[in-house]
Structures are given as structure tokens and as C-alpha cells.
Amino acid sequence: MKKQRSSAAVNSSLIRRPIQRMFPIFLLPTFLAFCIGFLWPFLHGIYLSFCKFTITSNAKWIGFDNYVKAFQDPGFLHAFWYTALVAVTSLVIINLGAFAVAYALTRGIKGSNVFRGVFFMPNLIGGIVLGYIWSTIFDGFLAKYGTSIVLDSRLGYWGLMIMLSWQQIGYMMIIYIAGLQSVSEDMLEAAQIDGANGWHTLWHITIPTVMPSITICTFLSLTNGFKLFDQNLVLTGGQPFTFQADGTVIRTTEMLALNIYNTFYLNSKSRGVGQAKAVLFFILVAAIALIQLRATKSKEVQQ
């Protein structure tokens, strides 16, 4: 960093100034698009979360009411806990599965490359198409038992788990394989000579070395779980619904992103609440990202 700074100073007239004059060509297009596609909608969204509105032009400032309503909404709280459950369970299943597959596929067995390709491919299929494929499969299977994925929330939950594992194991596997390939042969050989068995080697040499990959993958699957939308929408769409005594509807398999979407678009009167929920959702996702940043930083110091 220091070196970069000094060389930049030396070359300021040579490189820096001429580029700076080209500001309208180099930086301005991206910056304008960034303002339209992110910055303005973001700030406007924060403002609207304190307003009552159905369209942006009739917004009226009402303070924290929307946030209070969001916290009082049982459907939102249910969606939060359901999302946390899905995110944590899928994190465990996906990472164990991906690590096991990656470990087996770095043993130098025949056909490893083909197997990797097969595991990775579902990852390229988008959430909507993926959801349709799996709802066809699940319903074809469950029809024999006279039920369906949208009739039982437990089926919806485990169906989502199977689908998420199928989609993401290949992706995490790629990251784990890269980590496992950095485990030095010398160390493994030394351990073998010292009489360590397979489990000892795995536990004391392999896992500590791939720790950075483990951090990346756990956080990646956690964020994926929290932000999940497409698959949730297509597979169950929140069904089955239960009706509370006071008339509120709880969509039992609805996750946070879908709950926010429904608050916006099922009833245009609750858009302010929807925007407040979206801000809370953003804070939650940002908090996870910050924890990840700290976890990665502290790992780097150790090494």
C-alpha cells in the first residue's frame, strides 16, 4: 500500500492528471447508473420506511409507526424464525455434504472431473426453473401418498432442504476442493510416517488448513439462506396457510424476502410496513456480512 502511494505521487502529473481529465468518460457513466440503479432507490427507500404510502407520490411522514407494525406482525416474526431455521439447517447440511464430496474427490479417484462437473451443474440453473423441476418431482412422488408439497409445512421444509442442498453442494464443493488442494503433501506424509490414522490427519492437519474455505462457505450459505427468494416462491409460495383467531394469516413456509414481497404487493395499503421490513432485513443481512468480515480478518492475522 505504501509503495503504491509513493509511486502514485511520483506519477501524479504523468498518469493521474490526464486520467482525471477523462472523468466524464471513465467514471461518470458508471456513477450515474449507480445513482439511478442503487443510490437513489436506497435513500428513497429509507425515507419511505417512515411514511405511509401506496405510490411514491402520496407519501406522508408518520415516524416509526411502520417499524412498530412490522414487529407486531406475527407473520413477519414467523418468517424471521422460519428463515433462521432454514438458513442454519441448510448451512450444516450443505457444508457437511460439500466437504465430504470435495474430500472424496481429491483422493485421486477415477472420473473425478466428471463427478465434479455433475455436482456443480445444478448451480447454473436459476431458482425459478429449479423450483419448477423440483415441485414436479416432489408432487409426482407425493401424489402416491395422496398429498402434496403445498399441503404440509414439514414437507415444504424438507423439500426446500433437499432442493437447496442439490443446488449449492456443488458450488461449495468447488471452494473446498481449492482449499484441500493447498494442503501440503509433505505434511500428510509426515503425519503418516508418525503413525497418524486417517481421522487424526483429517482432524489435525486437513481441517485447520482449509479453515479459510470453511469460513467462506459457512457465511456464503448463511447469506444465501437468509436472502432466499426465488426457490421459496416457486416451491411452496408460503403454503400451507394457517388462520389465526384474530383473522391474520400465517403463511407457514414463507421466508423473510417473500414476506416482504407479499407485504408490498398483496395489499398496497401495507407498503410502508413492507419498506420498514425491508430496512430491517437489510440491517440483518449487513450484520451477518460485518461479522463475516471480522471473522475473515482475525483469521488472516493468525496465519
Added chain:
Amino acid sequence: MKKQKLGKNLLSLLFVIICIIYMMPIVVVGYNSFKENGSINTDTFALPNEQTFMGWQNYVNGMTVGDYPFLNSVWYSFVITILSAALILICTSMAAWYISRVDDIFSRIVYYLCVFSMIVPFQMVMFTLAKTANVTGLNTPYTIPVIYLGFGAGLAVFMFVGFVKGMPLAIEEAAAIDGCGPLRTFFSMVFPMLKPIFISVGVLEIMWVWNDYLLPYLVLDRTMYRTIPIHIQYLQGSYGHVDLGAVMALIMMSIVPIVIFYLTCQKYIVSGVMAGAVKG
């Protein structure tokens, strides 16, 4: 030694079986796309037989199923993906070079805003973004790439800046001494050196835009413009009233381009995914 070899072969065999099971969902949809409509619901896992085999008829029906021409959504998906990826790659690579070479207060602010935008979930901006796109006329397949550039700039700028920072200044200095202006320096010196990161960012953006559902769904006029995911979601919504065989055919037709893309650029896709994963 012999025992070890036997173990490895057994492991290979085990993985052959797992991989076959892993591919089953696609295989099932694949052979169902040749089956007659009624038997897909009642007997999903049965192979097509003489009574239920339809040949390519489902694929013909799939072209118009759901009262929307499938080829239109293929066209829109292609246009949006190609234009967005091209726009993002060119604009953000130029921006990233500017940011890391000029390095003044303004470019630092832009950089940190870009990094910040990466952690903002789409639901946070979806309502206001759709509204902004409507007002600015960025709500057609030919203008929506600007929205993708804006919302997707974060990751691309972040990855490009990380790469440019590691590039030697000497070449650019030499070019500047020889009287080469910034534009020419960028396009004839810097651009070729960016190739590896260019491919990584390109792969990530293509995969994102091609599969994206909610952004185009909210921004585009749905009666006129449907991308493939939007079209398929419409068909899912009308479950039971729709020709299931035709939908199966349609799903196969939307998977095939992805498989071809994957098989031709497998190496780049994997490296792109790796580069994107590290950003978290």
C-alpha cells in the same frame, strides 16, 4: 497397496451411483417432456411407453404455451443478458481503472459506496427501483441494462479494483512518456491485461442476469416483455390449467443453453465462481 486401489475403485463406483441419482431430477423432466399430458401428473416417474409417447409434439406446443411465444422470452433473455454483461464489463472496468489510478476523495467515496452496495439485499430497493426505472424510461429490455449496471456495479467495481491494484504501473508510465493518452493507454495496454478478471466478472454477471427473476419482473412491462424465468413463473402460477407436457419441454429448452454454456466454458466458470466466492 492393492487394498487401497480396490478402495478407490469402490469409491469411484459409489460416485457413479450418486451422480446418476444427482442427475435424476433433470432426467425425469427430460423424459416427461416426451410424454402425453395426463400421464405426467398420474405417473411422473414412468418412462414414456407406446401410449404415452408424444415425440416432439410437446416441444411444438411449448412454443406457444401460456399464450406467450416462448421464442420472445428467449430473445429478451438473450438481449438483456448480453447487453447488460457487455455494459457492466466495459463501464466498470473503466471506472475501476479511474478509481485506482486517480485515487482522489471522490473516487474513494464511489469505491466505498460500491462495496457497501454489495451487502444490500434487493428487497431493500425493489419498490423504489421499479419506480425510478419507470420514470426514467429504463423499463424495456433494451434499456434495462442501465439498471443492471447500476445495481450490479458494486461487485464488478470491487473485483476490478482489486485486480488493477496488483498491476504494474511501469507499462502505463512508459505509454504516458511516449505520449499515449489515457483512452489509448486503457484500451490498448490495460484492457488486454485485464483478460483473466474480465472473464471472471463476465461469467458472474451472465449467470446473475440470465437467472434473475424479481428485478426484470418488477421493472419490465410483463404483458409485453417476459424473460425465460418470468415466463416459467407465470406457467407455474397457472398450475393445473396448463399443458404440463409443453411446460416440461419448455424447461428442457431453457436448461439446454445453460448446459452448452457450461460445457464450453467450464474452466472459466469455475474460476469465475471462485473469484466471486472470496468476496462473500
